[in-house]
Amino acid sequence: MGVSTSAPEAGVAVVTVDFPPVNALPVHGWYELADALRTTGADPAVRCVVLAAEGRGFNAGVDIKEMQRTKGHQALIGANHGCHAAFAAVYDCPVPVVAAVHGFCLGGGIGLAGNADAIVAADDATFGLPELDRGALGAATHLARLVPQHLMRALYYTSRTATAEELHRHGSVWRVVPRSALRSAALELAREIAAKDGALLRLAKAAINGIDPVDVHRSYRFEQGFTFEANLAGISDRHRDAFVSDRPGGGEGR
Structure with a gap:
């Protein structure tokens, strides 16, 4: 359990999340x-990174149970800073990052995938921000990198999800493959890049980031300020408490 790194072939590294x-x-x-x-x-031998995950889905966001059992705002502040650090590490990675997405990609998952250089998705992948249902705000920045502006707003306000095939039609998903072929398809793209x-x-990664609009x-970080405001107003706790109580063994995800 945790985060592991492997090097399946020359020039390609795979960072795998398993929580x-x-x-x-x-x-x-x-x-x-x-x-x-x-x-x-930072490894000079690496020319492309694949970001992948084990288990039922790519990422379900922050651990809401941790947030609700922690007194004060320390867990919220920690999650805000931690998410910002992880999203930035994807975006600022000196080499291209290919996200291999399966199952659910929600909340923080959108921050990771939205900051990646390319996305390969399994045909069961769904993308969305259930933030308003969880008493939070954030990652509209990254969803706007995946879908057009008005669709982003509709998805955000409704907490609905979009399928991998829909994102493929919008051009933000490079390829959609069966779940069993996801890792090999992501490695195939990474191998082509790493060549x-x-x-x-x-230099190309730095240049492309430099012209990002x-x-x-x-x-x-601007979005996160509104999340903290909602917490100070007591709005967020109400929604998180309801979410935890509605999930007998759950409470994860944002």
Whole structure:
């Protein structure tokens, strides 16, 4: 359980997240993921990183149970900073990152996938932000990188999800494959990328980030301020308590 890194072939590293039962990450898990991505990206032998997950889904956001059992705002602040660190580690990784998404990609999962350079998805993958149902705000910055602006707003306000095939039609998912073929398809794309000159790839990543029309770091931190405001107003606790009580063994995800 946790975050692991492997090197299945030359030039390609795989960072895998495994936090059962649903990959809803506790505070330390976000930092662990950020550290793994930064360390992997700093390795001069790595030319492409695949970000993958074990279990039922790619990512279900933050661990709401942890947040509700922690007194005060420390868990919320930790989750805010941890998510920001992990999302930034994907975006700022010196080499391209391919997200291999299966099952649910919710909340923080959108932050990870939305900041990746490319997405390969299983045909069972669904993408969405249930933030309003969980008393939170955030990651509209990253959902806007996956779907057009008006669709992003409708998905955000309704907490509905979009399928991998829908995102493929919008051009944000590179390829949709059966679940059993996801890892090999992600590695196939990573292998093609890693075949390029490593120094040029790092320059290309820096150049593309440099012309990005949105400062994703500042944009996401701006959103997080409203999440904290909702917490101070007592709105968030009501929704999180309701979510935890509605899930007998759950409470994960945001």
